[in-house]
Amino acid sequence: MLITDDQFVSVRGTVMDANPDMAEEVAGRIVDEGLKFMAACATHPGLGLAPSRIVDEGWHALILHTAMYADLCQTLGGKGTFVHHSPGYDPTHYDPPILDRTRETIAALGWEADPELWGPPSAETLASVAAKCQHAPDCTIVVTPKPKKPGVA
Template structure:
C-alpha cells in the first residue's frame, strides 16, 4: 500500500506515537482487559490510532468506532497529553469522546464509511476488529460503547429493522 499524501499521516498508524507511548497505551488496554493477550491489545491500539486519524483528518464525515476499537480509543484518551499532541499533529482537530451505549444505534454504514476513510489514509482496517456490537465478537472488551464522537453524525441514526 502506498503511503498517504498527508505528511502528518505515516505509512503505518503505529508510527503516530513513539514505541514507549504505544507500550503504555497497550498496557492500559490490558489493564482494563486482564485476560487479553499483548498481541491483541496492540492490534486494538493500532485500530484506535487509525480511527482517531480518520476523525481528525475528516471532520464532519460521520465516523464511529466498533466496540472493540473503542477500547483502544479509550486507552489513547487516558494518555491525555499524548492524545492532545496526536490530535494537534493530525491537523489540530481534537477528537472528542461522547460516551453512551445503545446497541439499537448500531448502523453498519457508519462502520463501513469509517473503514473506507481509514483506507483513504493508506491503511487497511483490521476487519476482525471492526464488527458489529454483539456478545459473539472476536474478543471481549471492557468498553460498553457504541457511539460517535463530535466529528460524526449526532444523534447516531438508528438502523431500519425489517
C-alpha cells in the same frame, strides 16, 4: 507510526489493564485500530465516523493518555484540532453504514482496517472489551476545528 514505541506499550498496557484476560497481541491490534480511527476523525471532521465497539476500547485507552492524545490530535489535524469523545451506550445500536464509511476513510489514509476488529458487536468477536460505549447510529464524536484568525468572520 503515529506514536512512539514507549507510548504504544503504555497505551496497550491500559487496554490490557481494563481487560485482564486479553492477549498482548490482541491489545496491540486494538491500539493500532484506535490510532487509525483517531487519524480518520482528525483529518475528516464532520464526516460522522464511529469506531466499532472493540476499537472504541483502543480509543478510550488513547484518551487516558491525555498529553499524548492532545498532541496526537494536533499532529493529525492541525493546530487547534481536538477529537472529543461524548460517550453513550445502547447495545442495540449498530450501524454498518457508519462503520463502512469509517473503514473507507481509514483506507483513504493508506491503512487497512483490521476486519476482525471492525465487525458487529457479538459474542463471537475476537475479544470482549470492558468499555460500555457505543457511537452509532447517532455519532457523538466532535472534532473541534482549527480556530479562526482574529478579525476573520
